[in-house]
Amino acid sequence: MSGEALLEVRDLHTHFFLRRGVVKAVDGVSFTLRRGEVLGLVGESGCGKSLTALSLMRLLPRSGARTIKGEVLLQGEDILKRTPAQMREIRGRRISMILQDPQTSLNPVFSIGDQLCEAFRRQAGTRPAERVREAVAALRRVDIAAPEQRIGQYPHQMSGGMKQRVVGAIAISGEPQVLIADEPTTALDATIQLQYLKLLKRLQRQTGMAILFITHDFGVVARMCDRVAVMYAGRIVECGPVRRIFEAPAHPYTRALIASVPAMSGPAGRLTTIEGQPPSLMDLPDGCRFAARCAYAEPRCRDAYPGMVRIGDDHTADCWRLAAA
Ligand SMILES: Nc1ncnc2c1ncn2[C@@H]1O[C@H](COP(=O)(O)OP(=O)(O)OP(=O)(O)O)[C@@H](O)[C@H]1O
Numbered sequence: 001m002s003g004e005a006l007l008e009v010r011d012l013h014t015h016f017f018l019r020r021g022v023v024k025a026v027d028g029v030s031f032t033l034r035r036g037e038v039l040g041l042v043g044e045s046g047c048g049k050s051l052t053a054l055s056l057m058r059l060l061p062r063s064g065a066r067t068i069k070g071e072v073l074l075q076g077e078d079i080l081k082r083t084p085a086q087m088r089e090i091r092g093r094r095i096s097m098i099l100q101d102p103q104t105s106l107n108p109v110f111s112i113g114d115q116l117c118e119a120f121r122r123q124a125g126t127r128p129a130e131r132v133r134e135a136v137a138a139l140r141r142v143d144i145a146a147p148e149q150r151i152g153q154y155p156h157q158m159s160g161g162m163k164q165r166v167v168g169a170i171a172i173s174g175e176p177q178v179l180i181a182d183e184p185t186t187a188l189d190a191t192i193q194l195q196y197l198k199l200l201k202r203l204q205r206q207t208g209m210a211i212l213f214i215t216h217d218f219g220v221v222a223r224m225c226d227r228v229a230v231m232y233a234g235r236i237v238e239c240g241p242v243r244r245i246f247e248a249p250a251h252p253y254t255r256a257l258i259a260s261v262p263a264m265s266g267p268a269g270r271l272t273t274i275e276g277q278p279p280s281l282m283d284l285p286d287g288c289r290f291a292a293r294c295a296y297a298e299p300r301c302r303d304a305y306p307g308m309v310r311i312g313d314d315h316t317a318d319c320w321r322l323a324a325a
């Protein structure tokens with residue numbers, strides 16, 4: 001699948017400027033999200049997935065994070081250059097996000113209905129009577145039974161899975177072209193998780209929106225995504241169609257990640273884990289960031305960053321061993 005580019009991220013750098021140093025959490029991220037696709041963003045905890053997403057939304061934590069370089073082109077327009085007022089127009093209507101911790105996205109003192117109506121007021125400026133009808137329809141769209149009753153309830157009266165559906169309904173209320181879902185199912189148990197993934201996939205088909213799906217779980221990638229971008233220590237190290245990456249992962253880090261997926265690695269109980277730790281984001285090496293953990297590392301891997309190598313149609317990886325000698 002090689003559709004039209006909807007969102008293009010180019011050389012994005014978002015750092016935390018702290019008293020004890022600079023944390024390079026996002027440090028040269030580039031990828032393209034195409035119209036109507038689900039692109040997975042996968043990598044170990046702390047590699048910069050959430051911060052990449054928050055940079056695209058321009059909703060960075062107040063604790064000293066700044067995007068210092070790069071472009072985020074939404075249909076060719078760099079949204080990093082937009083004013084805060086323009087960003088408020090863009091957020092929700094063109095690009096929207098389901099946060100990693102859904103429980104904190106709902107306000108405990110307002111009813112579900114009030115929170116949905118507020119979203120519709122902001123997105124579409126509809127009249128109050130229409131908003132209630134839209135709120136009921138929105139709950140029905142995310143498979144919440146008896147929405148007319150549910151609408152008067154408060155978050156604490158709902159299960160985790162139901163709250164997550166409400167958060168999803170709010171996120172898509174403005175019919176965004178791009179939805180960022182940041183580990184939307186980590187807080188849910190396995191059955192509920194599966195239902196939620198199916199729901200997201202169905203909504204994606206119905207609306208045609210493109211999804212940037214963040215997860216650390218390659219099993220979820222296989223279920224949800226068309227293409228996948230693998231992130232390591234602040235950068236994308238491999239990107240390509242999901243099937244290709246599963247069949248022929250090119251970067252040693254991607255291979256190690258796939259080998260650590262329970263259902264996909266040989267006999268049960270023989271889970272591979274990746275030895276060692278990622279480098280400190282305060283003190284990144286000049287060379288390949290994975291070199292210290294890589295079984296194939298050569299001297300040149302430690303000397304200089306490999307740069308992106310095109311391996312095949314629509315498939316790239318940052319690895320010296322793949323570069324022409
Ligand atoms: N408030 C903060 N102050 C300083 N550093 C931070 C802060 N928040 C995050 N970081 C750093 O930024 C890096 C990237 O964080 P991010 O939340 O993007 O990781 P992630 O890939 O989403 O991880 P996870 O899978 O655990 O959600 C982390 O390694 C962390 O060290």
Ligand SMILES: [Mg+2]
Nearest residue numbers: 049050051100
């Ligand atoms: Mg995260």
